[in-house]
Amino acid sequence: MSTSIFNRCEPEGDGVRSRWSSSKIRWDRVISLVLFSLVGASSCSLYQEIEAPVSSRDSVDAVGDTGAGPDAGDAVDIEADTEPDASAPALTAQPASVAFVVGETAQLTATITAGLGEEFSAQELRWSSADTEVATIDSATPGSVELFAVGVGTTTVSASIDDGHGGQLSVEVPVSVSALLELSIGPGAVFVGDERQAVVTATDAHGNPVGDVEVSWAVEDAAVLSVDGSGMITALDLGATDLIATVGGQSSRISVEVVEWKQIEAGRYFSCGLLSNGDAYCWGQNGTDGMLGHGTVDSGDGNELAHDTDAYVPTPVLGGIKFESISLGHFHSCGLTAQGQAYCWGAGYYGQLGNADYEIIARPVAVSGAYNFVEIEASREFSCALEESHDLYCWGYNASGELGQGDFSNYAVPKRVLGHKFVGMTLGGYHACAISEAGPTFCWGSGTQGQLGDGGDVDSPLPVQVDTSEQFVMLAGGYDHTCGLNTAGEVFCWGHNDMMQLGDATTLDRSRPVRADPAHTYVSIAAGAANTCGLDADDDVYCWGHNSYGNLGNGGRTPREESRVLVTGGERWRSISLGARHSCALPLNANRAYCWGLNYGGPLGNGENEDQHWTPQPVVNP
Structure with a gap:
């Protein structure tokens, strides 16, 4: 980062060499940079206000000359090295991600760390869910919120708060909602050449059926068993393999043994x-x-x-x-x-x-x-x-x-x-x-x-x-x-x-x-x-x-x-x-x-x- 500082002081004499200096200055949001011009035994100071990002910690040095200082209205280049400021304010959430089952609730807590001052409080947090058909904001208390799993899928739950300077702090939490899965292919042994319809039963946390779920199917050993997109399996050869059904990122598997x-x-x-x-x-x-x-x-x-x-x-x-x-x-x-x-x-x-x-x-x-x-x-x-x-x-x-x-x-x-x-x-x-x-x-x-x-x-x-x-x-x-x-x-x-x-x-x-x-x-x-x-x-x-x-x-x-x-x-x-x-x-x-x-x-x-x-x-x- 660099900026310009203008000398607003009159020198005490022509040709007088001035020396400019500054100390490394940390800032949070707005800092005042004070430069000193030493002219003989006298000095004058000048300053320039510099806006800094909330999360920055910058050090600033004046680049000066030991010769004649700038005249009034002249510019002095200032260079700043920027480093993250550990004390900068941030908004975090615990846990960092949520995975739960349809019908269940989950608790999210947001924490404001460092630097915002007493005027910011948890009551001012705003919560939202990107997809309310997956998860909704069920109830909120200062600093926390209870989520309710509505349907199978993924969404993002966000918390935000104004930073007091025209911006805002925010945090996003990925949320995954699944169902309890029960996979079956019906009773009895599976013989070579048999066809069976595999069935996935999806239920919520209370045992209630969850309808309209999209199932993807797979088998571990395609030489023993095949499965189509509808879950119809065909026994191809003797052996055992796993049949896998996946719903909303949640998988269920059963071992299928093909016999004669x-x-x-x-x-x-x-x-x-x-x-x-x-x-x-x-x-x-x-x-x-x-x-x-x-x-x-x-x-x-x-x-x-x-x-x-x-x-x-x-x-x-x-x-x-x-x-x-x-x-x-x-x-x-x-x-x-x-x-x-x-x-x-x-x-x-x-x-x-x-x-x-x-x-x-x-x-x-x-x-x-x-x-x-x-x-x-x-x-x-x-x-x-x-x-x-x-x-x-x-x-x-x-x-x-x-x-x-x-x-x-x-x-x-x-x-x-x-x-x-x-x-x-x-x-x-x-x-x-x-x-x-x-x-x-x-x-x-x-x-x-x-x-x-x-x-x-x-x-x-x-x-x-x-x-x-x-x-x-x-x-x-x-x-x-x-x-x-x-x-x-x-x-x-x-x-x-x-x-x-x-x-x-x-x-x-x-x-x-x-x-x-x-x-x-x-x-x-x-x-x-x-x-x-x-x-x-x-x-x-x-x-x-x-x-x-x-x-x-x-x-x-x-x-x-x-x-x-x-x-x-x-x-x-x-x-x-x-x-x-x-x-x-x-x-x-x-x-x-x-x-x-x-x-x-x-x-x-x-x-x-x-x-x-x-x-x-x-x-x-x-």
């Missing part, structure tokens, strides 16, 4: 399925044993059920356990975690739950012992699991020697099957078979129908070798028959054959393996109470044997089929499971599961409790 069916199993009058995320669901008849695992049992008795805890659609198994695989018996169920821990639930009166007790438990309970199991199977009233060391353990009912202990005592904890190491196994109604590390297949337990395959028809409490030169890679056990699949894809079966379940076009029981369906080969097999199915390399499923309830799935009503019939529906299949009187399967596109056959108690999972279905019916997705 991983496994489906058919039991006696019930079914269970496993999703790709490890969640287990069961449906159908729950009975007095609680084999659905949802924590309740039928209020009737074993002779007359009330059917008040049956489930006609998939119902979550309690406990929040993530399973790697599941298996169903007649009155109990078992599951295995990825860590090798086994759980069972349902009927336990023979010790088949493996928890060292003999009671009914309608939710998963851990099998006793520290094991790392890799495979588990549940049968009529006993269970077995294969340890990673290739030791096979069984527990539960043992009246026919099906636990492989060399005796006929029941056991409520896992007992190692004697004599061999095994790499695969299957369970029948009262017998078990397993493929040994050495290659041959062994069976034990009930053998009265030839189901042990050793050429005899007697029970054995210890493993006996199946009388065949075939090397099996997969086994499937029915109620009292057994089948094996060799490396060439050929199926061999043995045991009871009254329903032509052995696939040799006869009704003769076989105590040694015979070739089933010799004109076809398969990649996997399954056995039910009195029927057998195979999945071939073309992803077709063919079945033979008992069909009184439509459990072969071919649409026909012939009570039994001596040779293979195609499961209808046009699906390409990845797996199949056979129960007592119904069957279930997963297609390659595992967004849906299918069941067919007897539906007494709802084991088909289609939401109905009808008599039976002769063709595959879609299970209601959970």
Whole structure:
């Protein structure tokens, strides 16, 4: 800053040199600059008033000459260096910004600092809101104001006061108003290909709905999920991601997991399925044993059920356990975690739950012992699991020697099957078979129908070798028959054959393996109470044997089929499971599961409790 000072003093003599000086002078609003001219022993003073900004602090020096001073009317240049003045007055607000929810109030306080003098007071503050549809001035007291949040958005609240010199002091506070957001996509699991309408519910601080809000949508992983501008989501691939809704700067997010069916199993009058995320669901008849695992049992008795805890659609198994695989018996169920821990639930009166007790438990309970199991199977009233060391353990009912202990005592904890190491196994109604590390297949337990395959028809409490030169890679056990699949894809079966379940076009029981369906080969097999199915390399499923309830799935009503019939529906299949009187399967596109056959108690999972279905019916997705 610079200005000019005029000498209004007469010098005392011509040619007299004058010296000009000044001291550094601070100002607030108006300062007087006094310069001194020294002429010999005399002096005169002069001054010039200089207006300064309120918030400035300036230092002023006169630029003079030690020679002759200016004459009257001459100008002297004055230069000033300007610095902020810490003592200059200011208007501040606390807090510096406000963020609150529709329906809430917030307090703002303004403070005047330094230099305005007593004539300025808080009562003279003026408050305003730039957008009264977002926030309004609800009430004011000296120095403060209460804001009320009206609607979602942003605005600026200002406070101002006259400075007494024709200007004013002011302060602006940014204000953001949001709503409480609740984001949902509706109940149930999200399967690949599903579309769901996401909904945002916006409420004020008192729970009242806030209407007409603008929502923006986003997802974290666009490979798993997509969302359009209306909030319609589409599940693209397996995985989990966050769906994000934003309203007025406020965001709400939920995790969305996209799944498919991983496994489906058919039991006696019930079914269970496993999703790709490890969640287990069961449906159908729950009975007095609680084999659905949802924590309740039928209020009737074993002779007359009330059917008040049956489930006609998939119902979550309690406990929040993530399973790697599941298996169903007649009155109990078992599951295995990825860590090798086994759980069972349902009927336990023979010790088949493996928890060292003999009671009914309608939710998963851990099998006793520290094991790392890799495979588990549940049968009529006993269970077995294969340890990673290739030791096979069984527990539960043992009246026919099906636990492989060399005796006929029941056991409520896992007992190692004697004599061999095994790499695969299957369970029948009262017998078990397993493929040994050495290659041959062994069976034990009930053998009265030839189901042990050793050429005899007697029970054995210890493993006996199946009388065949075939090397099996997969086994499937029915109620009292057994089948094996060799490396060439050929199926061999043995045991009871009254329903032509052995696939040799006869009704003769076989105590040694015979070739089933010799004109076809398969990649996997399954056995039910009195029927057998195979999945071939073309992803077709063919079945033979008992069909009184439509459990072969071919649409026909012939009570039994001596040779293979195609499961209808046009699906390409990845797996199949056979129960007592119904069957279930997963297609390659595992967004849906299918069941067919007897539906007494709802084991088909289609939401109905009808008599039976002769063709595959879609299970209601959970």
